[in-house]
């Protein structure tokens with residue numbers, strides 16, 4: 001066994017159907033008294049309902065979270081924090097809402113309680129991102145890591161099936177890259193493999209019946225594990241490519257992950273055979289890359305960058321960007337091979 005370092009992240013997880021009812025108690029444990037609830041405009045009604053549960057702890061709702069956390073949105077939210085004299089931020093929603101809470105925590109040091117409603121996993125990472133002048137700046141700071149995460153699968157029943165599938169594949173991508181990360185370790189490996197397995201089992205059931213409570217619980221459990229390893233191991237080519245494609249070509253976040261993952265697994269396969277064996281096993285497939293491609297296809301996930309709106313004449317630029325920055329990856333970054341990878345992803349061809 002190789003030597004390793006394992007750092008635990010100090011957060012508390014409350015998991016299970018109906019656990020949102022413990023919100024007031026959890027806020028009390030943090031010794032907070034004025035909670036500002038954050039959400040996207042689309043989830044305002046749910047946020048208001050959650051805030052009502054807080055009774056006297058409710059300091060207001062701000063339904064202003066936007067994808068990629070634009071800095072103007074953070075400035076507006078800062079005014080709400082000041083006006084309400086909030087001493088706690090409650091993030092009700094997916095990565096966009098949790099991202100806004102993190103940006104506010106970075107400026108104010110206020111504690112975050114997260115109630116995630118997608119599988120993106122931001123609630124268990126110390127990673128933040130803020131977009132200014134169309135550039136997303138990311139960083140790590142323990143102050144943005146939520147103090148408490150309440151995973152209540154009952155709150156995810158309304159996440160549309162197709163969104164659930166893409167969000168779940170996004171989570172699987174975190175775990176897949178954690179399995180071959182240079183700074184991974186046996187504990188991260190266990191969580192990553194179990195996370196893929198739980199999501200791989202749950203997503204087809206959710207597609208069949210979005211109201212399947214047990215499948216929703218399995219998926220949220222998987223999302224927690226996958227998010228945790230995203231926060232603990234360095235991500236490689238897949239996350240870099242998705243970040244580049246999202247930022248430079250404005251492609252949708254979760255869908256881009258769904259399209260790219262099988263291709264990146266094929267690229268990295270020869271350099272990370274034991275990670276690939278674990279991914280294949282968790283998927284119940286013979287081969288990680290092909291297994292992931294077939295799995296995504298069976299779920300009706302997008303298979304090509306073309307259908308996400310990627311311009312064909314952007315592929316060369318994307319390949320240039322992919323080799324430009326230094327980041328850890330099991331296989332060295334070879335421009336010609338990456339350009340071929342991007343072409344296959346653009347066309348929706350099986351990974352090779």
Ligand code: NAD
Pocket residue numbers: 040041042043067068069093094095096097099117118119120121122123125126127128129155156157158159160163167230253254
């Ligand atoms: P999202 O938060 O943008 O949500 C997508 C849409 O689904 C929104 O309109 C939202 O209101 C809606 N929605 C969410 N939950 C719902 C539910 N249960 N029912 C109905 N509608 C619901 O999407 P996301 O994929 O969760 O997050 C993506 C963002 O998170 C990206 O910006 C990504 O960069 C970031 N992210 C950050 C980290 C991190 O560690 N910092 C990790 C993963 C993702």
